[in-house]
Amino acid sequence: MSKGILVTFEGVEGSGKSTHCERICAYLEKKGFEVVHVHEPGGTRIGQQVRNILLSGENEEMVDRTELFLFMASRSQIVGELIRPALNAGKVVVCDRYIDSTVTYQGYGRGIDEKFIKVLNKFAVGEVVPDLTIVLDVETPIGLKRAKKRLSGEKPDRIEKLKLSFHQRIREGYLALARAEPGRVRIVDVDRDIKKTERAVKKCVDRFLQKRKPMKEK
Ligand SMILES: Nc1ncnc2c1ncn2[C@@H]1O[C@H](COP(=O)(O)OP(=O)(O)O)[C@@H](O)[C@H]1O
Ligand SMILES: [Mg+2]
Known part of the structure; x- marks a missing residue:
């Protein structure tokens, strides 16, 4: 059992x-926790290279299984390099996207078997499963509109570009995950x-x- x-x-x-x-990172730091903030895909030097391949608008020919394995590759790297050591050191790790994104995007979105994704997730992260997952739920068109605004003229990435019905399935996937766990x-x-x-x-x-209590505070 990790301490973090x-x-x-x-x-x-x-x-x-x-x-x-x-x-929330700022809030937890103020409370005295040592906090590590990471995001997926990416978050490490190797993961960032994988992220570039995944999100580049030029990589239109990427097949769904390649996409799945690249997400998993980035994930195993960030777990081994950053998340597991931080948890073992008793820190709070806040991760922007993690295993559930693959269940929703590659499962509900792309139609890959959810059970298989969960097996791969387990292989990629081992025992490093989230203690708490917060799903921010917004109506999909509103979220997409905000994401578009944030781009301020830049092109959307390969996944942001997908049609509304794809993103709507993602939202449904998250709601189903919350019901299941x-x-x-x-x-x-x-x-x-x-x-x-x-x-x-x-x-x-x-x-x-x-x-949860007893948790080491600084
Ligand atoms: N209640 C809200 N919570 C978070 N962001 C909001 C909210 N209402 C409006 N926004 C805007 O929506 C955008 C959310 O973007 P971001 O945090 O980058 O989302 P994500 O990382 O999930 O794609 C920001 O521009 C933010 O100002
Ligand atoms: Mg973001």
Whole structure:
């Protein structure tokens, strides 16, 4: 058993993962935890190279299975290089996307067998499963609109470019995961007011910490 805590953020594009990961990291640091903030795909030197291959708009010919294995490659690297050592050192790791993104995007989105994805996830991460997963739930068109706005003129990446029905399946996938694993996966509704969402996320994390206790604080 590791001494640390792994919290992951999930949700469709533009749901607010980056925004709320950052805010919760600052909050936890203020509380005295040592916090490591990472994101997927990427987060390591090797993972960043894999991310570039995955997201490049030029790689249109990528087949679904290649995509699946590349996500897994980036994931095993970040677990081995960063996440597992940080957890063993008693830190809180906040990860922007993790194993559930592959179940939703490659499973619900691309139609790859969910059971097989879960086997690969297990192989990639071993015992390093999230203690808490926050799914930021927003209506898909609203999320996509926000993601588009964020681009400010840049081209959307290979996955952002996919059609609305694809992203809608992703949202359904997350809601199904939350139903299947209510102890680990918590849904937070994304309000138009960022502060309100922030408060809801904090409440969710605080509840988890209260139940979890004894955790080494700095
Ligand atoms: N309640 C909210 N929570 C988070 N972001 C919000 C909210 N309302 C509006 N936004 C806007 O939506 C965008 C969310 O983007 P981001 O955090 O990058 O999402 P993601 O990382 O999930 O793609 C930001 O531009 C943010 O200002
Ligand atoms: Mg983001």
